[in-house]
Amino acid sequence: MGRFPYPELPCRELILTPRGAGMRKSFGAVELLKDMSLAANEGEFLALVGPSGCGKSTLLAIIAGLESATEGDVMIGDRRVNDVPPKDRDIAMVFQSHALYPTMTVRENMAFGMKSRRVPKDHQREAIARVAALLQIEAMTLATRIAVMHKGVLQQFDVPKVIHEHPSNLFVAGFMGSPSMNVLPATVAKGGRLHLSLGDGRTADLPTAPGQPLPAPGARVEGRVTLPVEAVEPTGSETMVVLRAAGQEVIARYEPDDAPEPGQMSDLVIDMGKASLFDPKTELRI
Numbered sequence: 051m052g053r054f055p056y057p058e059l060p061c062r063e064l065i066l067t068p069r070g071a072g073m074r075k076s077f078g079a080v081e082l083l084k085d086m087s088l089a090a091n092e093g094e095f096l097a098l099v100g101p102s103g104c105g106k107s108t109l110l111a112i113i114a115g116l117e118s119a120t121e122g123d124v125m126i127g128d129r130r131v132n133d134v135p136p137k138d139r140d141i142a143m144v145f146q147s148h149a150l151y152p153t154m155t156v157r158e159n160m161a162f163g164m165k166s167r168r169v170p171k172d173h174q175r176e177a178i179a180r181v182a183a184l185l186q187i188e189a190m191t192l193a194t195r196i197a198v199m200h201k202g203v204l205q206q207f208d209v210p211k212v213i214h215e216h217p218s219n220l221f222v223a224g225f226m227g228s229p230s231m232n233v234l235p236a237t238v239a240k241g242g243r244l245h246l247s248l249g250d251g252r253t254a255d256l257p258t259a260p261g262q263p264l265p266a267p268g269a270r271v272e273g274r275v276t277l278p279v280e281a282v283e284p285t286g287s288e289t290m291v292v293l294r295a296a297g298q299e300v301i302a303r304y305e306p307d308d309a310p311e312p313g314q315m316s317d318l319v320i321d322m323g324k325a326s327l328f329d330p331k332t333e334l335r336i
């Protein structure tokens with residue numbers, strides 16, 4: 051679905067519109083895509099992410115015209131393409147490995163579509179070099195916006211910075227990032243502080259309040275906890291440290307020279323301006 055941000059490529063607007071309740075796709079009794087509504091701008095590079103089976107390929111196949119939506123419209127520019135055959139949509143799709151021609155090299159697979167359309171050889175070479183360079187880069191670092199899907203439902207659709215720093219719910223917080231956001235159970239204590247049970251009868255109070263705007267990044271408000279170190283993984287420029295709190299793993303980045311040893315207790319300083327609060331019942335961001 052990504053339209054690469056190259057000015058020489060024809061980039062048009064792509065819209066999956068809600069018609070009534072939104073785009074839906076069912077296979078028999080199984081509803082795979084639920085209330086899907088997305089609008090990509092002209093020239094935008096959009097990354098679609100989500101766990102295996104959440105419906106990414108199905109959505110792409112609907113956009114390309116290889117599958118049809120059960121409900122809802124696909125618009126490219128101002129043209130409704132629901133009934134337009136794939137070859138007339140001017141869309142290219144690179145399949146996952148099982149749909150490639152195994153007897154061909156990667157280059158031959160990439161050239162196949164252009165060869166059958168009799169694109170001149172030097173144009174083919176140029177296009178392959180450009181796309182091959184792109185494919186080596188993590189799609190997410192190129193994306194202008196990321197659509198996060200889970201069980202056929204769009205969870206969040208925003209620029210990478212907002213997705214990483216302000217995930218809309220616990221699923222997005224746990225799915226995005228490497229490592230993903232640390233999630234710990236907390237209750238609200240007197241004075242609006244967050245009360246954490248760290249395990250072993252130890253507790254910590256952190257200075258923030260649900261429902262209140264979190265402190266601006268400039269005005270740093272710090273929370274402090276001391277946690278046992280379980281494992282240490284040096285990766286070169288930084289060292290990843292696995293600690294434990296409330297029976298759960300907490301992963302923290304350390305400067306290699308400051309990293310603790312397994313078995314030690316380590317003092318953590320939490321930048322509360324970067325903390326997110328979620329309602330444990332609805333799992334939505336507060």
Ligand SMILES: Nc1ncnc2c1ncn2[C@@H]1O[C@H](COP(=O)(O)OP(=O)(O)OP(=O)(O)O)[C@@H](O)[C@H]1O
Binds near residue numbers: 077102106
């Ligand atoms: N034609 C079909 N008939 C019935 N079920 C289907 C059909 N096509 C896909 N599915 C089911 O829909 C679900 C979503 O599949 P889809 O391939 O869209 O997921 P995905 O997000 O692309 O996963 P992955 O990350 O593994 O590629 C899967 O459970 C799959 O078995």
Ligand SMILES: [Mg+2]
Binds near residue numbers: 106108
């Ligand atoms: Mg897929």
